[in-house]
Each structure stands twice: as C-alpha cells, then as structure tokens.
Amino acid sequence: MATAADFSLGKVAVALTPQERFAEFLQTRAKRITRQRQTIVEHVFSHHEHFDADQLLADLHKTPEGIRASRPTVYRTLTELVDAGLLKKMDLAGRAVYEHDYGYPQHDHLYCNSCHILIEFSSAELNRIREAVANQHHFRAQSHRLIISGVCARCRSTRSKSRHQDRV
Amino acid sequence: MATAADFSLGKVAVALTPQERFAEFLQTRAKRITRQRQTIVEHVFSHHEHFDADQLLADLHKTPEGIRASRPTVYRTLTELVDAGLLKKMDLAGRAVYEHDYGYPQHDHLYCNSCHILIEFSSAELNRIREAVANQHHFRAQSHRLIISGVCARCRSTRSKSRHQDRV
DNA sequence: TTGTCTGCAAACACTTTGCACTTTT
DNA sequence: AAAAGTGCAAAGTGTTTGCAGACAA
Numbered sequence: 001m002a003t004a005a006d007f008s009l010g011k012v013a014v015a016l017t018p019q020e021r022f023a024e025f026l027q028t029r030a031k032r033i034t035r036q037r038q039t040i041v042e043h044v045f046s047h048h049e050h051f052d053a054d055q056l057l058a059d060l061h062k063t064p065e066g067i068r069a070s071r072p073t074v075y076r077t078l079t080e081l082v083d084a085g086l087l088k089k090m091d092l093a094g095r096a097v098y099e100h101d102y103g104y105p106q107h108d109h110l111y112c113n114s115c116h117i118l119i120e121f122s123s124a125e126l127n128r129i130r131e132a133v134a135n136q137h138h139f140r141a142q143s144h145r146l147i148i149s150g151v152c153a154r155c156r157s158t159r160s161k162s163r164h165q166d167r168v
Numbered sequence: 169m170a171t172a173a174d175f176s177l178g179k180v181a182v183a184l185t186p187q188e189r190f191a192e193f194l195q196t197r198a199k200r201i202t203r204q205r206q207t208i209v210e211h212v213f214s215h216h217e218h219f220d221a222d223q224l225l226a227d228l229h230k231t232p233e234g235i236r237a238s239r240p241t242v243y244r245t246l247t248e249l250v251d252a253g254l255l256k257k258m259d260l261a262g263r264a265v266y267e268h269d270y271g272y273p274q275h276d277h278l279y280c281n282s283c284h285i286l287i288e289f290s291s292a293e294l295n296r297i298r299e300a301v302a303n304q305h306h307f308r309a310q311s312h313r314l315i316i317s318g319v320c321a322r323c324r325s326t327r328s329k330s331r332h333q334d335r336v
Numbered sequence: 337t338t339g340t341c342t343g344c345a346a347a348c349a350c351t352t353t354g355c356a357c358t359t360t361t
Numbered sequence: 362a363a364a365a366g367t368g369c370a371a372a373g374t375g376t377t378t379g380c381a382g383a384c385a386a
Binding site: 244 | 339340341342343344350351
C-alpha cells in the first residue's frame with residue numbers, strides 16, 4: 001500500500017512517543033517489553049506509509065540485523081498496536097492494511113483503482129454528517145471509514161501502458 | 169450479514185428485471201445462460217439482505233431441489249453479477265459481503281460492532297463532499313463506501329448478556 | 337459440433353493457533 | 362523461578378484455479 005507523496009495532514013502534538021505509549025500500554029496489561037515488540041513499534045513509526053503485515057515482515061527482514069521477528073509475532077504485535085490505539089486497521093481488497101493512528105488526525109482516503117495508491121484527506125463536514133445520521137438512527141457512532149475510489153491525478157494523465165503500475 | 173428491519177430506501181424503476189439484465193450481460197459476452205447462473209440470480213434477487221458467498225451457498229443447498237450450484241460456481245457467478253452491475257461487493261471484517269446494486273439507490277451503512285447488523289442510509293450531502301474532495305485532489309471519483317461503526321439502537325438498550333448475538 | 341461451464345480436488349493468500357523452548361521480570 | 366513471549370509447523374478461513382466431463386448454443 002502507498003501514501004500520497006503530497007501527504008499534508010499535520011502532526012498533532014502528543015505527550016508520549018509511540019514507543020513510550022506502547023510501553024505504557026504493555027505495562028498496564030502485565031505484558032512484556034520484548035526486543036521484537038520494540039523493533040516493530042520503532043519500525044512502524046519510522047515511516048508514515050500504509051502497510052500490511054507482509055510488507056512489515058519483509059521490511060524487518062531487510063534490515064542489516066536480519067530477521068527480527070517471525071510472522072506470527074508480527075501479526076500478534078500489530079493486533080496489540082491496534083488495541084493500544086497506535087495503529088488503525090482497515091480491510092482493503094481482502095487484506096488488512098495498517099496506518100498510524102496515534103498522533104495523527106482523523107482522516108479518510110481516496111483510493112486509486114489504477115495504481116492502488118491511498119491518498120489521505122480530512123473533512124470536518126463529514127463528521128457532522130456522521131453525527132446527524134447516527135442520531136437519526138439512534139445509533140452510537142464510534143468510528144467511520146470512508147473510501148472514495150476512482151482514478152488519481154497521476155493515472156489520469158498517464159499513458160495506459162503505465163497505468164496499472166502500483167506506486168510504492 | 170443482516171439488513172435492518174426498518175430498511176426504507178425506495179426501489180428505483182428499472183427497465184429490465186435483474187434476470188433479464190444478467191441474460192443481456194451474458195449474451196453480449198458470449199457467455200451462457202446456465203441453470204446455475206439462473207438459479208443464483210433468482211435467489212439473490214428474491215431477498216434484499218446483505219449476504220456473503222457462504223450464506224448464498226448454504227441457502228441454495230437448503231432449497232427442496234437440493235444442491236443447485238457448487239462453491240466455485242457461486243464465487244464465479246458472484247463476480248459476474250458484480251461485473252454486470254447487479255451486485256455491489258464490500259469487504260467487511262475480512263470477507264466479501266454483497267448487496268443489490270441494480271435498481272437500488274446509492275447508499276451507505278451503519279455497522280453495529282455488537283450484533284453486526286448493517287443498516288442502510290443515504291445522504292445527499294455526502295455526495296457533495298465526495299465531489300469537493302475529489303476535485304481538490306484532481307481525482308476522478310467513481311464510487312465511494314462509507315461505513316459508520318458503533319452500537320445500534322437495539323444493542324444500546326439491551327442487556328449485555330444478549331449483546332453479542334448476531335441478528336440475522 | 338463447438339466451445340463454454342461445472343464440479344471436484346487442489347492450490348492459494350492471509351491469518352491464527354498449539355506447543356516446546358526462550359526471554360523478561 | 363515464574364510467567365509471558367517467541368518461533369516453528371500446522372491448522373484455519375475465505376477464495377481461486379486446473380482440468381475432465383457435462384451442457385448450452
């Protein structure tokens with residue numbers, strides 16, 4: 001998965017680094033701060049891109065230190081990071097894609113059917129609609145996910161021969 | 169998957185029945201109108217509920233006539249129905265959920281994290297937002313998908329012991 | 337007849353789990 | 362030392378595919 005090069009949502013000031021926040025989360029649950037968990041949080045928060053379990057695992061294996069965590073550990077840790085509120089998970093085309101949640105503002109996505117890039121945007125109006133709809137249905141809204149699919153600016157102006165290239 | 173009992177979006181007038189529309193689609197592609205494809209379209213359009221491949225397959229097996237289509241055929245036909253514009257597919261919690269598209273107005277969903285019901289709603293404003301955002305990003309929007317997750321009215325007013333029951 | 341479709345079994349992709357050993361506390 | 366975590370291999374889901382026989386046109 002990919003993030004738009006022109007990503008421009010601001011970073012929100014937070015008290016703790018993701019690593020610290022995760023450590024806190026683990027401590028309150030009597031879980032341990034292991035080498036693998038540390039490696040994973042650090043890696044995940046060193047880039048802002050959207051990613052899936054496979055990409056994370058591959059990235060970890062590429063580091064000079066070699067393999068740092070097994071596949072099951074990656075999956076287990078991603079689940080914990082979601083529980084800790086550090087990552088958000090979304091289902092895209094059958095697999096789970098993760099993105100930073102902690103310290104980043106709520107936003108939604110434009111998804112290019114051609115190059116599969118994910119572009120972030122945020123809309124205050126959308127939150128209004130969300131509340132209005134929820135009220136109408138006596139529903140307690142906890143979160144939402146909007147994905148607008150179509151063709152991105154780049155793919156619209158590119159030859160068809162290069163249209164189906166995934167942008168990293 | 170489930171549909172709210174209070175579903176109230178109107179049916180849109182269409183020229184052809186889904187069956188006819190599908191036959192037309194198949195003909196223009198030199199595909200054949202088989203017993204299985206007919207059985208599936210008929211079954212799918214005889215209920216408005218959201219469903220997944222497994223449910224459809226199970227329903228088909230329940231008919232007095234016995235098994236009417238195999239699992240691979242169900243998957244293949246669902247893909248064709250999506251291509252034909254008769255069904256819409258969405259990824260929910262890791263699996264594909266389908267709903268009627270042909271003859272029904274565009275809408276979005278409220279998803280109850282407790283009983284997993286899907287409630288439909290539509291919002292004209294949302295389409296405005298979609299266009300505005302797309303324009304800002306020079307993106308050509310083709311479709312969108314908004315899911316608001318939370319707790320439905322029924323689960324909010326129900327004892328916790330019955331909260332995690334899936335509503336059919 | 338011709339070529340598509342079906343069903344079967346097997347393969348797939350992604351994710352989770354049981355268990356013996358390792359590591360953190 | 363005690364308890365939790367890790368990696369391995371295996372098992373699960375949900376979905377797709379190769380192929381021989383069945384069927385629509």
